[in-house]
Amino acid sequence: MSDTAPPTPKTSWLGRLKSGLGLSSSKLSENLAVLTKRPLDDDMLEEIEDALIASDLGPAMAARITAKLAAEKYDRQVTDMDIKLLVADEVEAVMTKVARPLDITAFPRPHTILVVGVNGSGKTTTIAKLAHLYQEQDYRVMLAAGDTFRAAAIEQLKVWGDRLNIDVIHKDVGGDAASLAYDALTQAWELGSDVLIIDTAGRLQNKQGLMDELAKIKRVLKRRMESAPHDVLLVLDATTGQNALTQIDVFKEVAGVTGLAMTKLDGTARGGVLVAAAERSGLPVHAIGVGEKLGDLRPFDPRAFAEALAGIAPTDAKHQPPAS
Ligand SMILES: Nc1nc2c(ncn2[C@@H]2O[C@H](COP(=O)(O)OP(=O)(O)OP(=O)(O)O)[C@@H](O)[C@H]2O)c(=O)[nH]1
Numbered sequence: 001m002s003d004t005a006p007p008t009p010k011t012s013w014l015g016r017l018k019s020g021l022g023l024s025s026s027k028l029s030e031n032l033a034v035l036t037k038r039p040l041d042d043d044m045l046e047e048i049e050d051a052l053i054a055s056d057l058g059p060a061m062a063a064r065i066t067a068k069l070a071a072e073k074y075d076r077q078v079t080d081m082d083i084k085l086l087v088a089d090e091v092e093a094v095m096t097k098v099a100r101p102l103d104i105t106a107f108p109r110p111h112t113i114l115v116v117g118v119n120g121s122g123k124t125t126t127i128a129k130l131a132h133l134y135q136e137q138d139y140r141v142m143l144a145a146g147d148t149f150r151a152a153a154i155e156q157l158k159v160w161g162d163r164l165n166i167d168v169i170h171k172d173v174g175g176d177a178a179s180l181a182y183d184a185l186t187q188a189w190e191l192g193s194d195v196l197i198i199d200t201a202g203r204l205q206n207k208q209g210l211m212d213e214l215a216k217i218k219r220v221l222k223r224r225m226e227s228a229p230h231d232v233l234l235v236l237d238a239t240t241g242q243n244a245l246t247q248i249d250v251f252k253e254v255a256g257v258t259g260l261a262m263t264k265l266d267g268t269a270r271g272g273v274l275v276a277a278a279e280r281s282g283l284p285v286h287a288i289g290v291g292e293k294l295g296d297l298r299p300f301d302p303r304a305f306a307e308a309l310a311g312i313a314p315t316d317a318k319h320q321p322p323a324s
Contacts, residue, residue, distance in 0.1 A: 032084070091306035095275065141195045144181060248260070
């Protein structure tokens with residue numbers, strides 16, 4: 001991520017989403033293109049189901065789409081577009097249930113968001129993008145560099161804080177993450193911040209250590225403010241494909257995740273994994289990342305995502321995401 005240029009106008013959001021998910025939609029197109037052009041029969045249904053599974057959409061969704069196709073088109077000619085339209089509708093139906101922007105409007109404030117995820121998943125970048133989004137909405141934002149294990153993680157957040165002109169509460173490497181979180185919440189409260197976003201370490205190698213640390217952070221935050229943390233946001237990297245599903249299971253257990261953000265949907269053909277992740281976990285999807293720039297994170301819009309993933313043209317301008 002490299003700039004702090006003003007956000008790209010909202011009119012181009014659909015275009016960026018489409019080009020971001022281009023790799024995923026071309027993979028689906030390729031998988032479907034090999035299907036024989038003949039009336040729909042059992043063999044072809046099986047091939048279609050395999051093609052959908054190969055697109056990371058998950059077995060449950062693949063089975064549902066094929067069942068619908070069988071009900072509507074058995075013995076009749078089907079085109080790639082018939083299947084893509086069904087994929088888009090089915091993806092939209094699943095994702096509508098889970099699409100929910102983070103609601104930071106409630107009191108008491110500061111609304112405290114604990115951000116968790118494995119190293120490299122895009123946590124720091126997502127924190128900067130969220131901070132920028134809230135700044136645009138005139139919220140006062142504070143950040144806390146809670147990955148106290150790695151100097152680079154602290155530095156990276158400080159760099160973002162400087163660029164965005166946002167206070168970043170930090171300690172030296174090796175400092176206690178829970179006491180940092182407590183200090184940050186105290187300062188955010190005293191300074192009248194609306195939102196506090198806390199970064200955390202993502203060392204999955206030491207699951208017990210990670211669990212203890214995250215539990216302690218949550219405990220001390222509660223001591224300062226009973227309702228905090230208000231959200232525990234898990235950041236997932238779409239390029240890890242099905243591994244993202246395992247990460248959800250682990251972080252649900254160690255951190256009590258309340259919602260998901262998925263990054264790097266622009267750099268992978270595995271965008272379908274967000275659908276499998278949402279369907280399997282039932283967790284709300286708060287945002288997706290389709291690039292490294294500050295404006296490349298938006299509240300999740302199910303129809304726009306479904307169309308971009310299926311590789312069909314947006315049907316209607318009203319499918320722009322809410323400006324919220
Ligand atoms: N293409 C693309 N790159 C992204 C996106 N989100 C983050 N990145 C990049 O992914 C890399 C890792 O992101 P970070 O934000 O540093 O990830 P992190 O989880 O904080 O990683 P650590 O600092 O190692 O803990 C960086 O080079 C980011 O610019 C995205 O949506 N799309």
